[in-house]
Amino acid sequence: MLKHRLYTLHILIGAAVLLAACSMPAKRQAEDLQDSHRFKNEVLLGYTPVKDQGRSPLCWAYSMLATIETEHIMLGDSVNLSVDYVARNLLVEQARRHFLSGGKTKMTMRGTMPLLLRLLNEYGAMPYDSYNNPKLNYTTLAKRMATLSNGSPNMSILEERANRVLDDHIGALPPHVFMLGAEYTPQEFAHSVCMRNEYMAMTSFTHHPFDEMSVLEIPDNYSNEPFYNVPIDVLMNRIERSIKAGHPVCWEGDVSEPGFSFKRGVAVLDNEQPCTQWQRQWAFEARRTTDDHCMALIGLARDKHGRRFYIAKNSWGTNNPYGGLMYLSENYVRMKTIAVVVKNM
Template sequence: MLRYSPVKDQGISPLCWMYAMLATIETEHIMMGDSVNLSADYVARNFLSEQARCHFLSSGYDRVTLHGTAPQLLRLLNEYGVMPYDSYNHPGLNYDALAKRVVMLSNASTDMSKLEEQCQRIFDERIGALPRKVYMLGAEYTPEEFAHSVYMQGEYTALTSFSHHPFGESFALEVPDNYSDELFYNVPIDVLMKRIERSLRAGHPVCWEGDTSEAGFSFKDGIATLGDNSTPCSQQQRQKAFETRQTTDDHCMCLIGIAHDQNGQRYYIAKNSWGTANPYGGLMYLSEDYVRMKTVALVVKNINM
């Protein structure tokens, strides 16, 4: 199993995509010997600031939402940078309530500069005042400089596997949270599964996005299975489940390892962001058939395979 930073708790906020992609970057660097623990609150604050501007300038047409997909986190890092967790964090904050407050301020505002001032005041009160600089190991960084020390543009690729688009091409995945039209490279499911295994065995985590609404998914028990499936699902079965909404884009986690049970059944170990109150300290074991059937998308490190 790959080494990982402390398991966090996203609370009632729908920010799993931030937590999972940040966890992926953290483990990537921890496996190289770096001590990295990143702030989701810093990214969320800038994300809400950005949306306040868009909501105002579009006269409310662009909605304020905390939903997103893992590749969007990478875009936010490029745009706004990032901070260490210890420099900026507010566990348990109700971001849904904060987003509603942003909408109210935007709807009542007639001046964007004043709106931005109001939002920053609210964010300072609710999340905390932003540090001007990042200090790590005796060095001083701006958030942008710090982000470039942990992530370089083009370092990761987003993958998916659905047959309503050609394989070997990228497309904007049609799931509700991909309102920013992030592109995912489309590959057959066998290729996708091999990429997960090869990445993990090479010491690289995988950001996983998929369906967690199945009866066999239990955070309390720390396990996700599909039941007594004796044969792997086909590409056609995956496609039908997606098109009939039996497979939905519900949640993001970071895959950090491979395990086997007493019967030789393979499981992928996932670092969740729902706290540590389960038998595995917040980790989960996803069966291979579950991952094969219920994966919607991945973000993987670009490495030579």
């Protein structure tokens, strides 16, 4: 009982401090940074061309593939991976689940970063140039798959119909992957670019024990992917250490804050003060920190005042001051991170 009261007291104090910190409007803070946008990049890892996910909810796939691509670039390898191949396999998988559940399982193209790793391991991968159709509306395709599921008498007919529709909309699947004169199956190619257990998903919330794996209760984690839970100081240290060692980090977090501006290419808090573990927890439980978007963290920078920023590769096209990259303040990352995926080092 005493422990519960202390926890409640910490949450209330954290809430009061967090609300008191909202004195400077985020818009003004972002404008101040825009005036001074003289970032000095300390680390900038290599990256493939910035893509545009359009209206699709596939940021988790774009960001995790971008992380794998940068990892290979830093090893001297050139890999550019197909989001459409992953999305196609997810659609067929979800159509099966929808059919077997009698229509009770929702068709969705949303997901989390570890889901991408599972899909690669199970279905393989394709190079971007071999299989891509950037103009697709995946929300409409998901609805079409649900309709096919409802009208199919068995799973074999469902998969036959689904593949025919996907061939028409995305394109027929190449039977093999050709890279540098070698021929691979999609599974062989996937295992050559991303080995099993090469990455670890991490988070930082107090409603689960630290230093243990737990399923993170966010809406898009419908596949119940586990995350390793650590204190926020440990998580921030791991992010910085990874980037400095040449390893990108896949980031999942809140982009609904007024201080997040793709147009300006920056993300800042209302008041640039570091949060505590309890403030993070309060914001998460109060739904002030929400699971909105994923990006690949590929660099470190400082502004003219010496404040730390993380450089993120976004998937909203290139129409901002940094060609599609974003500069996220250290305090923004500390407060607004839901989870990350890091290279096992």
